[in-house]
Amino acid sequence: MTIQEPGWLPDQQEADAGGLSPIGLLCDGILSAIGQISNNPEEATVEIGTRINNILSLFSETEFEVSSAKRRISALKSDLRRVTEQLAVLRQEQFGQSSEKDRGDLLEEDLGLALEDEFDEEPKEKPKGKRARKVPKDIRVITVDHFPDDMSCGSCGDNLKSIKREVRVGKFRIVPEHLVLVQDAYHTCACNREICKENKPVAAKSGNYIMKGRGMEPEFAAEAACQKFFEHTPPYRLERRLRNANINLARQTIDKAVAHLAKHLRPIQDELHAHVLSGHTAQMDETPVKVQAPGKGKCDTGYFWVINRDEANWNSEAQPAVVYRYAHSRAGAVAEELLSWASLRFLQTDGYAGYNRLFKDNGQNEGLMPSRCNAHARRKFFEAHLATESKLAAKVVQMYRKMYAVEKAAKGLPPAEREKLRLQKTLPIMTELKAILTKHEADASGKLKTAISYTLNGFDGLQRFVFDGRLEIDNNGVERCIRGVALTKKNSLFAGSHDAADVWAIYYSLIESARLNKVNPRSYLNWLVQEIERSRGMVDYSQLMPWHCPVGRIDN
Incomplete structure (x- = not known):
């Protein structure tokens, strides 16, 4: 008996030289084995062949449905790729150029490009749990003691005494715009002895150099510069925060102080320029x-x-x-x-x-x-x-x-x-x-x-x-x-x-150079101000490069 495979797919016919699929060959082998059995009723052989043909017909229909589903999936993937590309273009038009790394991932993953690379490393496991909280050593610590509400003994009525003190993890508190007014009091001194009356009194002189005659310290100008060029906060926001603290300091005054401080920092910019061009x-x-x-x-x-x-x-x-x-x-x-x-x-x-x-x-x-x-x-x-x-x-x-x-x-x-x-x-x-x-x-x-x-x-x-x-x-x-x-x-x-x-x-020459050397820009600017103020400008500016800064080192 010959097995008929109704609706059999062409690619399945090519799988066998005789036009039968592997499962068709298996079923044909079963029928051949049954035919070789002696005294086997012909009705039973015909019935078995009919049932096998029905099985093959159902298998053929299932395979056809699977093939159709694969084609639909392929079409959907093509549509998804096209929509993803259009979305990427729209994102670029809306937000501008993005990271090359992110765009490379888009090309490889969303567009389905298979890239083989012998240098690829296995993905690193994400760290588990919370990171340990870093607390600077010089931070001001406020300790608040907590006692039970009722400090009297329930039996005798005497005051309770502390027998155990447990210090738990601290909580950070922000003190916004904590300003301090520094008043300079200059004394005039003289000797009161009779024999020293001819000596003139000696008056203390102002030690200000950078901000001489101005109503703020150079550290204030350095902080204002950091907020603008390091934290990218416009001066009007600083002016608003100061006004909220009842201090009427105009942004124009702040800008003038920042520009004045920049004149004393310009030689450091020149030293950085010379260093860059010497490589x-x-x-x-x-x-x-x-x-x-x-x-x-x-x-x-x-x-x-x-x-x-x-x-x-x-x-x-x-x-x-x-x-x-x-x-x-x-x-x-x-x-x-x-x-x-x-x-x-x-x-x-x-x-x-x-x-x-x-x-x-x-x-x-x-x-x-x-x-x-x-x-x-x-x-x-x-x-x-x-x-x-x-x-x-x-x-x-x-x-x-x-x-x-x-x-x-x-x-x-x-x-x-x-x-x-x-x-x-x-x-x-x-x-x-x-x-x-x-x-x-x-x-x-x-x-x-x-x-x-x-x-x-x-x-x-x-x-x-x-x-x-x-x-x-x-x-x-x-x-x-x-x-x-x-x-x-x-x-x-x-x-x-x-x-x-x-x-x-x-300021950007100083701030970004500090960042490249893993030095906190705020610490670096304050160190520069202190060194220039201390030496009254008589300093070797080549020794004020970020890699010489002794403070503000960033661990990672």
């Missing part, structure tokens, strides 16, 4: 800032030029620093002037054309070599993939992910080992990347064309980090230093004047 490599970027222009009815646009030196990824004894300089223009001439006396070998930047004049052979900075930022190139391919669903763009992002995995493995290694690892792992990826982009450059269009052209035009600078272990794969370090400026710009809307913008640059 092997530096990163440079610029960011716009709105500056109030009285009489124009609108704001001018100025620029903060940021130069960063951070060797922490390959030098355990690194002394990182970043310097901010304000300028009215974004022209390349400003960058050339800021680097006119640099001894740098490499300068890492983005693709802004204004930096090109720095690398001319006959320029003022002859010998300075360009190094480009791969994060900018990767971001363009990521955006091209979101806009066009280009498989080429997705492949390039995967290649960049592998290169960044190499950088993760190379972090903390000496320069020679970093270079060796990059030559072994990263250089083949860069070579393949250039070949792929060159092959598809002519056929690309839109955002993908822009991304390919951007990468190929600066490819030498993009791969320069491979051949020097002291270079970084991108200039994210200097871009992280701009985050604080962005927050202050958002909360303050604009700088009051060009001179005020220059004050911003001074």
Whole structure:
């Protein structure tokens, strides 16, 4: 008897040379075995064959339903991927550029890209339980003793005595705007002896240096600067809190004190600038800032030029620093002037054309070599993939992910080992990347064309980090230093004047350099004020760098 498989799927027919599926072959074998039994009634054989055919028919229908469900699931995944991409684009338009790490996770997980990487580490387990509360040693502790409501003995009526004292975990209390008024009393002294009447009385002199003749201490101005440039709180909020404490101190007075203190801190900014330009490599970027222009009815646009030196990824004894300089223009001439006396070998930047004049052979900075930022190139391919669903763009992002995995493995290694690892792992990826982009450059269009052209035009600078272990794969370090400026710009809307913008640059040079050296910026500024006040300005400013600060060290 031959088994019939009604509605059997074509792909199942291909599973067997005779047109039967594996289960069909099994059932056919059962019928053949039954047929070989002697004296077996034909009616029983026919009945068994009919039942088996019914089973196969039901199995065929079930398989067809499973196949249809798989197709529906595939279609739903495709719709989900498209909606996810549209949502990512809308988020970028609404909130601006986000973290490269977060956007990379979106590309890999939500878009379903399978990325294999030999450098991937196993996910770390999240710490269990609550973290231990850190309490500074110098914090003021207020102890409150608690006794029973009834302190009399129930038997004899005498007063109870404490036999056990249990001190429990303390509770933090905030004392808002705790101000102290410091009054200076200057004494005039003289000798009362008869023989000393000819000696004139001696009067005490004021010891104020930084804030001489002003109604606040330099520590007050330093705190106001920290609140604005470190905590990104506009001065009007400080003015409001002071008014709530019945102190009528105008924000203009506070701003003038902050600007006055900045004049005494400017030499430290110059020392940071000299330190940054004396290294092997530096990163440079610029960011716009709105500056109030009285009489124009609108704001001018100025620029903060940021130069960063951070060797922490390959030098355990690194002394990182970043310097901010304000300028009215974004022209390349400003960058050339800021680097006119640099001894740098490499300068890492983005693709802004204004930096090109720095690398001319006959320029003022002859010998300075360009190094480009791969994060900018990767971001363009990521955006091209979101806009066009280009498989080429997705492949390039995967290649960049592998290169960044190499950088993760190379972090903390000496320069020679970093270079060796990059030559072994990263250089083949860069070579393949250039070949792929060159092959598809002519056929690309839109955002993908822009991304390919951007990468190929600066490819030498993009791969320069491979051949020097002291270079970084991108200039994210200097871009992280701009985050604080962005927050202050958002909360303050604009700088009051060009001179005020220059004050911003001074404080950000000190605050961000302190952060790079894991020093609390508030502690650092107060230490600077105390040293300058103590020495009355006669101090070696090179000894006031953040890495010399003895207070405010951050453990992690």
